[in-house]
Amino acid sequence: MKAVTIRTFGGPEGLAVIDVPVPAPAAGQVxxxxxxxxxGGVDAVIRRGTLAMYGFEEGHIPGSEVAGTVTAVGDGVDASWVGRRVWAFTGVGGGYVEHAIAAVEEVFPLPADLSAVDAVTLGSSGMVAHFGLAHAHFAPGESVLVRGAGGSLGIMTVQLAAHGGAGAVAVTTSSAERGDRLRKLGATHVLDRSGQGGGADAPAGYDVIIDIIAGADMPSFFAKLNPNGRMVAVGAVGGRPPADFGMAMMAAFQKSMSFATFSAATVSEPDRRAVRTAQFDAASRGELRTVVHELLPLEQAALAHRKMDAGEVFGRIVLTP
Incomplete structure (x- = not known):
């Protein structure tokens, strides 16, 4: 079968299409x-070699979420899974392939009227957005700023904050056109990437900031937190923040601000399953909207990464075998 691997860390040109055997599911797998x-953005971060200290090596197959049909099961797995349409989390890699392996506890049946493309656009992004807001102790009526709202995670965070009764949902994004699209998804104020703008009625500060970018500019956003405000980093597509980023919080000590990171790895399997099932059902009813930037063949994974690196993607690129 065809697979895409990281031949060399760095730019998208380091991705290569190779032939590998179709795997057989082990016990507990499908x-x-x-x-x-x-x-996803994390695929690009891994491809650049940024996470090599966590054990990622050249030769890694990226991709963490897939959707399709179960064709075989390993020992201990109910045979009724065979033939079912599912979404699956493949772990920290192994998704850019024609046939993927996943642990059965990370496999979710799809509603009949939810497409595979919509499933991989929502699957991880919706769940991280939900628990990221919960990690920030977001409550109805509070103001929320989503930093880096143009990707699928940002888009889902905007929708969930709006559906959750936010008093305001501000976004940072790169263009007026993207801002208009985000307004249609629930944003009330559009800021530029530095956090400026938004109009005369934009909040002076925010109760919650969900940060998908991190990077060198992250500390400047602490100034946008209200007293007792909470910033939660749910991604780092812009790279790591400065080593001394906490000094910006110390400088505003009397505001009692909080900073936290959030990883879905800390959420229990039953909680992930409950939220993801509810979101798939909501999407099938049209209550959550997925945004697909483009469909590309699996063999064009490098092109997908070039588009992400260039900041061209609004929503999610989906590869099709």
């Missing part, structure tokens, strides 16, 4: 014939 593969 084999899925992929119909759609989500391309």
């Amino acid at each position: 084999l899925i014939r992929n119909e759609a593969i989500g391309v």
Whole structure:
């Protein structure tokens, strides 16, 4: 089968299409014939070699979420999974393939009217957005700023904050056109990437900031937190923040601000399952909107990464085997 691997860390040109055997599911696993593969920001971070200290090596197959049909199961797995349409989390890699392996506890049946493409656009992003807001102790009536709202995670965070009764939902994004699209998804104020703008009625500060970017400019956003405000970093597509980023919080000690990171790895399997099932159902009813930037063949994974690196993507690129 075809697979995409990170031949060399660095730019998208380091991705290569190779032939590998179709794997056999081990005990507790299923084999899925992929119909759609989500391309996420973390895939690009791994590809650049930024996370090499965590054990990622050249030769790694990126991709963490897929959707398709179960074709085989390993020992201990109910045979009734075979033939079912599912979404699956493949772990920290292994998704950019024609046939993927996933642990059965990370496999979710799809509603009949939810496409595989919509499933990989929502699957991880919606769940991280939900628990990221919960980690920030977001409450109805509070103001929320989503930093880096143009990707699928930002888009889901905007929708969930708006549906959750936020008093205001501000976003940072790169263009007026993207801002208009985010307004249609629930944003009330549009700021530039530095956090400026938003109009005369934009909040002076925010109760919650959900940060998908991190990077060198992250400390400047502490100044946008209200007293007792909370910033939660749910991603780092812009790279690591400065080593001394906490000094910006110390300088505003009397505001009692909080900073936290959030990883879905800390959420229990039953909680992930409950939220993801509810979100798939909501999407199938049209209550959550997925935004697909483009469908590309699996063999064009490098092109997908070039588009992400260039900041061209609004929503999610989906690969199709």
